[in-house]
Amino acid sequence: LECILHSFLFLLVFGRALHAIARISDEFWFDPIEKGLALRSVNSSRSAYAYVFFSSMFFQHYCWTAVSQPCQKEKQLSLPCKLIIKSVLPVFRCVNVLERNVEKCSIYTNINDHHITFQLLCKHGVVKTYNLTFQECDPLQAVFAKHMCPNILKVHSRLLADIMIHFPSSQEEVTLSVTPVKVCFKSYTEEDTDFSKTMLTEIQLNPDEFDYFQVGVDSEVTFCLKELRGLLAFSEATSVPVSIHFDVSGKPIAFSIEDTVLEASFILATLSDIEKETASQQPPCFSQRQERPQGNRNAPNTESAKPASPLAKQEIKSVPRVTKKDLTGMEGTAMTEAEHRAMLEEEATESQIISPQTLCHMQFLTSINIAFLQFHSLFFGAVSCKEKDATSHTFHSLATASDTEEDFGNMQSSQV
């Protein structure tokens, strides 16, 4: 299946999306599908999940083809893959400079080589090519029923940035406290905080400042600010308002933005009130297949939690033990105090991604051979005056960048 659409790309937006995801984890899922490109990431303690989707209209040119192997019965197959963020970030390092110097950026992949190529065509004939290896894996889907949240705030990203700027950049956790008449963001404190050494900041706002303000239940939720900062920068670049969906403490909080060509959701676990939880926790389970090692493609995955039916709403409860200092191994001490519970339910709003066929094939992926996807997308870095030349540019770059002759021919015929 192919689709070709022309639109403008804002390299800045794409770069900022990557930087935002980089705050969550060192690696991310690169998941091209028919409708667009999805990027997903989850942190090591499973307490933060990021999802950014660029619809095909976001790109100046977007072509996605699925090429199945003879033994496949499925026609539409998407193959998500995992990339190391650190490898991709240098491509989009100085996004501001990028927009001035880069005339075109194309991303294409050849599954056979296990490479994804980012190619920047810059001014003065400079071409930068980045070939990145990826790991095949199954996608992670954290789904979250936003519409079931009693508390919804909608605010322009500028306001949110203006609020967060008052917290020091080292501030890890922030508490959002709402009642129907008051909103307050404050530094997180716990019972054994050493007040004589910590500077505490609190920002009080009037509900009037929000574009939309709905508080169904008074609540105080604490989440990790560091993970959010990336989304703030990203949403500022897009100028799309940010929606905040949340419930009581312990339930996840979602920060999302949505417009015609892109959408993004950052779902963060929140601290739950200390309850008398037993040390033995349920093992986390997600609607995710285990990551398969590259050489072991044919082995069925027995550990996965497959949904009973692709479209059924599944409630998967996971109780991971989470500390913000996971990596430094402080889990032992933080066991009862910082227990995060992330409730993952299937996300209704992700319906455009979770198409029936996609889900079907995800189930099968574990037991059948890999489907090979040929994915080809071009997008335009500099905007405005180049638009008229887009067509000729496209063909030109297709000629040099295309992997196969077939693609080239197909694209030409469906040019508008």
Add this chain to the structure above:
Amino acid sequence: MRFRAKIVDLACLNHFSRVINTIAKLAKTCTLRLTVSKLYFILSDKVANGGVSMWCELCQGNFFDEFQMEGVAAEHNEIYLELVPENLSRALKTAQSAKAVKIKLTNKHCPCLRVAVELPSLSSSSRIVTHDIPVGVIPRRLWNDFREPRVPDFDVSIYLPVLKTMKSVVERMKNLSNSIVIEANLSGEMNLKIETDLVSVATHFKDLGNPPWASEDGCQSSDQGRDLESMAEARIDIKKLQQLLAGQQVNPTKALCNIVSKRVVHFILLHEDVSLQYFIPALA
């Protein structure tokens, strides 16, 4: 013990923030002394500071629209607090467009300076940002540790060159050496020198001028009879000098230094409403 103060004027707020930023660059922790008319930021010369000491004095009337203070006792109407100036600097950093800033001494969980910034907002009521900065109350018996340092019996007193120039010279020298020699004479000449195994660099300044100091008995100068060309020098830690110069956010009205040969260099930076004295001891 009570303290409340308020700044409403933006220019005063910016000026105050700049002073705090300078202090924050010079000391990680320092003492804030409050009296009815003045504020002092004091760093006493403990070994932990590398022997450096600082005395910064502000007239509260030049900054605050409201200032009320009640000291520990009637006859000792002062408050001494230990704080991290960086915290105060951070609290004021995002107050650049504030309608008002209020500072208050409180004691909720522990003694704090509460800085409440009232910011304009699109809605009817303002946005209020509150920062609680923990402070330590210094008991009266320790107040003697924080007395104003005397001007040392210096050998040479000289005006400093343009601080920006001096800063860039010292910054480059910092990459080459850990210590720097400051020498100056009564003819308005100053040299900054570094010397390592590989390289020696010297920068010469002239026509700087020497400030007139009246000595106690009214005679011309305390170093009367000193050879005008003879240099007084001291070798000091270059990082400390660089910190002092880099921290200056506003050009002082007067900048000078007093050199006690091989003992200490005493810097005095005067602005309209702030005076800063900084002592850097000579290295052995």
